[in-house]
Amino acid sequence: MVSDLTALQPIHVGFTNCFPIDTGDGLVLIDTGLDTDQNWDRLTKGLEERGRSIKDVRWVLLTHAHTDHCGLVHRVKEASNAQIIIHQLEAFFLRQGSHHRSSNQAQFTRLFLEHGVPEQLVSWLFRMGSRAWGRRWEADPPLFGPEPEHTLRWEALEAAEVTEQDRQGPDAGHAVPVSRRDERSPNVWRFKGLEPDVTFDDDQHIELGELRLRSFYTPGHTPGHACFYHEESRVFFAGDHILKRITPNPGLYFVYNLYERRSKSLPDYIRSLMAVRNVPCVRVLGAHESEMPNMEYAVDRIVMHHERRARTAMSAVRHGRNTTYGLLPVLFPTLRASALFPALGETLGHLDLLEEQGQVVPEMVSGRYIYRPLGD
Numbered sequence: 001m002v003s004d005l006t007a008l009q010p011i012h013v014g015f016t017n018c019f020p021i022d023t024g025d026g027l028v029l030i031d032t033g034l035d036t037d038q039n040w041d042r043l044t045k046g047l048e049e050r051g052r053s054i055k056d057v058r059w060v061l062l063t064h065a066h067t068d069h070c071g072l073v074h075r076v077k078e079a080s081n082a083q084i085i086i087h088q089l090e091a092f093f094l095r096q097g098s099h100h101r102s103s104n105q106a107q108f109t110r111l112f113l114e115h116g117v118p119e120q121l122v123s124w125l126f127r128m129g130s131r132a133w134g135r136r137w138e139a140d141p142p143l144f145g146p147e148p149e150h151t152l153r154w155e156a157l158e159a160a161e162v163t164e165q166d167r168q169g170p171d172a173g174h175a176v177p178v179s180r181r182d183e184r185s186p187n188v189w190r191f192k193g194l195e196p197d198v199t200f201d202d203d204q205h206i207e208l209g210e211l212r213l214r215s216f217y218t219p220g221h222t223p224g225h226a227c228f229y230h231e232e233s234r235v236f237f238a239g240d241h242i243l244k245r246i247t248p249n250p251g252l253y254f255v256y257n258l259y260e261r262r263s264k265s266l267p268d269y270i271r272s273l274m275a276v277r278n279v280p281c282v283r284v285l286g287a288h289e290s291e292m293p294n295m296e297y298a299v300d301r302i303v304m305h306h307e308r309r310a311r312t313a314m315s316a317v318r319h320g321r322n323t324t325y326g327l328l329p330v331l332f333p334t335l336r337a338s339a340l341f342p343a344l345g346e347t348l349g350h351l352d353l354l355e356e357q358g359q360v361v362p363e364m365v366s367g368r369y370i371y372r373p374l375g376d
């Protein structure tokens, strides 16, 4: 018998919600969690508490290929030979694993330099690599000085530099015994790529046993992000598309590793929010935090947040902060080094959005994009 989705509760696999659903013919898990021993225990014990075992898992349905969602799929597959299912575009990123950034270093370097980011800062970003993730960012000093200068404080960057001890320490490299990993370790954000067993497209019915879910293609957070909807019970699995308190980051991606195919993540994201806003729902289940009872409210909260920031961005462009890097401290005055990459992505996202709305136009001047305000 199919689980009663109106009563479905997630297994908390660390900070990720994993939804186990009985399909009448084995279990499907919607998302997993970061690959740690502790999370594996959480997942297997969570299933046992529900009277099931990891061996009952026949499918893992992924909302997207971020490590905090797909981290445990290798272990699940090994334990149960489950089929891994993901959107056909996101499959590209699942195959690549967590190497997208390093394998696109040339594209990102070109992009950041064209958008005014100092060379020294770009090379710092790549020196940090994935080690920036999982750091205690609260301990990092803010990168920018107080108003009105908003200039980069290089000493703050140096303070956030990876220490030699980090590099040589017990968590360094791939040879870390798994039991020593925890969620603070940057190693858990690494993910060995995987070939999915099944892919799907937008607006497709996915049949798993007696369970029938509809896919919604919701690019923005990642280029191939998808949500799942159970029509009969009006339950919506939102992944990282809609969360209760956080505003998901519109990620910077090069689809198929092509410079020309940089995702315009924020405009895509807003469109994807509007595409699901009126889906009739009694429960909206995000992959993190607690559930949202009201889809329209949850969507409007995020849209309004970005509208506010778009107004701030537009006003700053008019006042001469007309490159992505120039705009960065206006949108992120208390930015920490470990959040630099997503913050650059979101700032560029706001300029993409303003460009799409016809409020600014980018012009290449001496190798750099300058955004000119329109309609003065």
Ligand SMILES: [Zn+2]
Residues within 6 Å of the ligand: 066, 068, 069, 240, 287, 288
């Ligand atoms: Zn996530």
